[in-house]
Amino acid sequence: MNKTPTVPTVADPSTLEDWTHMLREQEMPIFSSTVQTIHDIIGDERKGAMDLATAILQDPNLTAKLLKLSNSLYYNPYRKKIVTVSRAIVILGIDVIRELVLACSFFEAILSPRNKRRAHEEIAQAIHAAVHAKAIAVATGDDYPEEVFIAALLQNIGRIAFWCFCREQGERLEALLADGHIPQDVAERQVLGFKLSELDVSLCRSWNLKGLIEEAIRKHPQVMDPRMRIVNLGCEVVGVLKEKADPKSYDACLERITAITGQTRDEVKQSLRTHTDAAAHIARQFGAVEAAELIQRKARRFAEEASTAIAAVPDRKELQFQILQEISGILSGGTLDISFLLEMVLEGIQRGIGMDRTMFAVLSPDRATLREKVALGWRRDSPLQTIAFPLIQSPPNLFQQALDSREGDWISSDHDGRLRTAHDVAVVGRHPCFLMSMYSEDKPIGLIYCDRAYTGQPLTEEDFRAFRHFVQQANIGLALYRLQGR
Structure with missing residues (x-):
């Protein structure tokens, strides 16, 4: 008689399937549930804003974070006071609320006191890339810039999740990478038996993520979708803004952005500065304080940070x-x-x-x-x-x-x-x-x-x-x- 396979504990995942199951069911159940709920509501023509609001209100923490972000300057530049989820959907629209719900639940799932340096770096890069990609999408007149934001944010979802919950295997991989003699994908295979990009795809399939998000995660080199180019540009910006980035790479990135947005070079440079500050502020709003500091390491401080929130949570x-x-x-x-x-x-x-x-x-x-x-x-x-x-x-x-x-x-x-x-x-x-x-x-x-x-x-x-x-x-x-x- 065949024995029923045992489910691995959090401490001992040993295969790609083990890691996928552990992250989905044991470490990130909040995000798993939210993804399924949002997918069901958005995909059902019989459901609408009322169903979405009801789903959000089931979670007090999610409700509070969503309303806080709905009142931030980044999402609410006209400073229309929003005190209810229903009002947030009317003012910001279902697409923006979908972005906020997925992002809030994602950060609620991954952020914890045990996150270490590598996890904060991955989170910082994801937020930074998402904000820049969305800004480029807006500048090009994209119909759904919120989808671009989420695609850029989640495209390395497996890598981020791994470094947030890795424990002993993460320490071994960190040591190999710090040595500098082994390429990253080789080091990943040596420690885990698979590349972290494979974990991206496995979680994508497990959570049934579709559309541009799936394209970004799968990273097909043959996909020439203009919107994927925007997602990739957002990631490229993060690379060229690093401390030791090659000036030629920076100039080439500026040229690519000017080519698709029609902005001048000076306008693009100003946009990069503005949205780097915005990314740091959004990271703090999501609760990723360490990531925010990493984003701003080479950027000016957000001078008016204290005044960007419209109001404190009312009594x-x-x-x-x-x-x-x-x-x-x-x-x-x-x-x-x-x-x-x-x-x-x-x-x-x-x-x-x-x-x-x-x-x-x-x-x-x-x-x-x-x-x-x-x-x-x-x-x-x-x-x-x-x-x-x-x-x-x-x-x-x-x-x-x-x-x-x-x-x-x-x-x-x-x-x-x-x-x-x-x-x-x-x-x-x-x-x-x-x-x-x-x-x-x-x-x-x-x-x-x-x-x-x-x-x-x-x-x-x-x-x-x-x-x-x-x-x-x-x-x-x-x-x-x-x-x-x-």
Whole structure:
């Protein structure tokens, strides 16, 4: 009988397949999950901005980093204040948000206190090349410069991941490279049994990365795609800006950039200086502080670094006020996008009030079941798992009671146990929670539920008032939507 092969531990990968599995499943599961989620949403014509926002909001760390970067001068040069993910998608566009989500999750996966010098060098080169490649793409009028950014950032994804998680094998390879007598690819094969460029391709295949990203990773010499030339130019810039770069190589690189952008030589030189500073700043925003210092070693300091962020992360009350202002703007702004409004209301409750789990559930056509429509913060065994609550009329359960009340319910953990059916307890537990119904033409169509199931922080009267206000705004939006004949 054949034995099932054992999965290698983090400490002992010995083949290309071992390394691919370890990086994908054990060291970088956050990035693996994000890549799959983004791929599914972007590739499904039935899904749109609301689905993307919902996916981002499941991860508080990702949400915070994305909003911080959305307010940076690099991504938001017109300084439009962005306090919600929904607003970020509207202002910056899905393509930019896709870039930010992939980049943020990538750096969240690879950055750690154990990163050593070689890892920081690889990260610095990747960010530096990505920023320059995107700038060149913009100058050439490329339709999707964000894709160029990601392709340049991830083209050496295996190499970067290896140096972030290499341990003993990395020390052996570092020693061989430091000796200087063995070419890099030979040293890699001697220590690992494969070249790191092969790990790039293996991870690309494993994560199902497509399009320009795949082309950049595979590095086919016969590919003459003009956009690949831009990615390669971004990488070339990093090489020529190194401390001991050949002046002839620098001049040749300038000529290639002027040829495809139409810029003058002086304009290109100024652009290189500007975007080197921008790359260092973006590296810091991603949390790659050591990489930022490496990028700026031969560049001037970013003089206005402290002033580039539009605002610090607002406190909870300020955030509630800002989100409610945006909701008011939506309600008074003409034709109403009800999905966008509901997404913003859910985000306002989740982040503005500080809830761990928030859900908008709608009544089934037979009005016998509440089914999840949008859910933020729920920990699931499977991304395909959805939440549903059968309604019980006599005696009413927790959710039936909430549907019958327009004022909202605040349920404590020791509230009348008869309201919580065994199914309800299995799905949401016995946590204190807020519930409030959503109405259309004086009939309940669903409700909004929220709790602090993970942190266990107590709910307050102020929290309940804020919750009711957000849901009331959603109900006003539903009424306006109906009047517009939708």
